Amino acid sequence: MVTVTGNKVSPPPATVDLAVGEKLTLTVTSDHADQLHIHGFEIEKDLVAGEPLSVTVTGDQPGVYEVETHHPELRLLKIAVK
Amino acid sequence: MTLGALVALPGRAVAAMPAHGVGSREDLPLPFHLLLIGAGLALVVSFVALGALWKQPRLRREDGRLLPMSLALALDSAAVRGLFVIASLAIAGWTLVALVLGKDNANNPVPSVVYVWLWVGLAFISMVFGGIWRLVNPVRWLHRGILAALRIEKDFALAEYRLGYWPAASGLLAFAWLELIAPNNADLPVLRIAILGYLVVSLMLAMAFGEPYLRRGDPFTAWSSLYGTLSPLGRRADRRWVFRTPLHGPLELDAAPGLLAVTSVMLGTTAYDGFSGETRWYSFVQSSSLPARLWETGALVTFSLIVAASLSAAAILSARLAGVSVRGVATAFAPSLIPIAAGYLIAHYWSLWVWEGTNGLAKMSDPLGTGANWLGTASISPSASLIAPGLVAGIQVVAIITGHVLGVVAAHERAVSLFPRRAAVLGQVPLLVLMVGYTVGGLTLLFSS
Secondary structure, eight states: OEEEETTEEESOOOEEEEOTTOEEEEEEEESSOEEEEETTTTEEEEEOTTOOEEEEEEOOSOEEEEEEEETTEEEEEEEEEO | OOTTOEEEETTEEEEOOOOOSSOSOBOOOOOHHHHHHHHHHHHHHHHHHHHHSOSSOOOOTTOSEEOOHHHHHHHHOHHHHHHHHHHHHHHHHHHHHHHHHSOSSTTOSHHHIIIIIIIIIHHHHHHHHOOTHHHHOHHHHHHHHHHHHTTOOTTOOSSOOOOTTHHHHHHHHHHHHHHHTSTTTTSHHHHHHHHHHHHHHHHHHHHHHOHHIIIIISHHHHHHHHHHTTSSEEEOTTSOEEEOOTTHHHHTSOOOTTHHHHHHHHHHHHHHHHHTTOHHHHHHHHHSSSOHHHHHHHHHHHHHHHHHHHHHHHHHHHHHHHTSOOTTHHHHHGGGHHHHHHHHHHHHHHHHHHHHHHHHHHHHTOTTSSSOOSSSOTTOOOOGGGGOHHHHHHHHHHHHHHHHHHHHHHHHHHHHHHSOGGGHHHHHHHHHHHHHHHHHHHHHHHHHO
16 A cells, blocks of 8 residues: 655555565555556556555566656555565 | 557567666565675685785786687687677667667667667676677777778877776766666667767767777777676787686776776766665655755766775775875776676676566567567567576675675785785785775675665
């Protein structure tokens, strides 16, 4: 659960561990229209102002992947697949 | 930018995401016990080396085991050299086609070629085979071609070249900024401006200063030649090809202007790249009221300055302790940064090279984004076993420690040749402490980001 207000991210960015095969559901709410981009999983979705967007990813290739928005460019968190 | 356009490639279906930097995955943090082992090894090796290594200079330009005659003749033959040049020009031309005529999406090969092949790949190849860019640099052949077309002799220059490595240091810093900080740096319009700008500026400088500029001032030639000094392949004093240690090359570099600057940029930019992934750093930067890119640019420059300043301070302190003049001493020790920078580079970019380097080869098969597979490489994908977390962590620690050991030994050799014998051991202590600091710092960045 991540909330974006202007250029502030709450909770502050951190790394979330995920085992291979484990599922993670992210819910992102932004106060402005934006795009959500999850690196590595090649997910890119539009965020509508004020509306929570939920995305589920499954750990596959080990590595660290960034979750970010594009307008403004903010890094929300990192997913570490172990 | 074509958002969400779908392109079907033979063998795999790929959604053409908008281009977005290079490298969509990063390595898992280095396990803490490997950090401790690495740091401990660095400390022990350094101080054992201090007491146990030779007391007189040992590495000479005449050293080396001669290559078999046939191999040496092949390396010097016009046919083999011509083949390398043609290969390089072909890749450059192919990339320019994708740059000018290709589609601006994530399947375009140009970002991978520029940011992965030219940066990481060139450094890796040079470490193994030597500074090949001096020979295959497309700018050099473009410059020659223009001179030939104008019927001007090939050593034409308007002025004597005296800038040493300074243009290379600024060019590499600018390249690192483009790769790590610039907005939309994987989009074709930005890449077109950057590549065209680089070509125009390089050609103007080459016209003004002739080949000496291309040998030392060109950023990618310096990048390749300096990492190339670590290659076991080299030419000894009589210009014959030999196998030799990775330390012979760095220690025979001339103390040219800007050598400290360029080696500091080589180490500083890689260290910045590691640091920029620190969660606390980017949370601060992105929520700051000042533009994030201002902070990032400041940090990139600061990292290179810190390397240059800390090496200068340690070298000057060393010279003082040894009772010799401090003049030129920082530049004299600058070559010992090269193996350390190489260790950082391998540790930091091994997986990027495997991952995006291979993806780049797949994308090269379809330079125009038409779904073509001209090279037959469209369906290759990176080998997951080459970037398995355990292997990557091992490569990271081995690379950083090897770079550290080579740096320490290079500094030792330099110290015993510059400092009087009595003071040579004491004189090395500040440099050793600094190198242990670089190594522990490098391992910490790999552990925490």
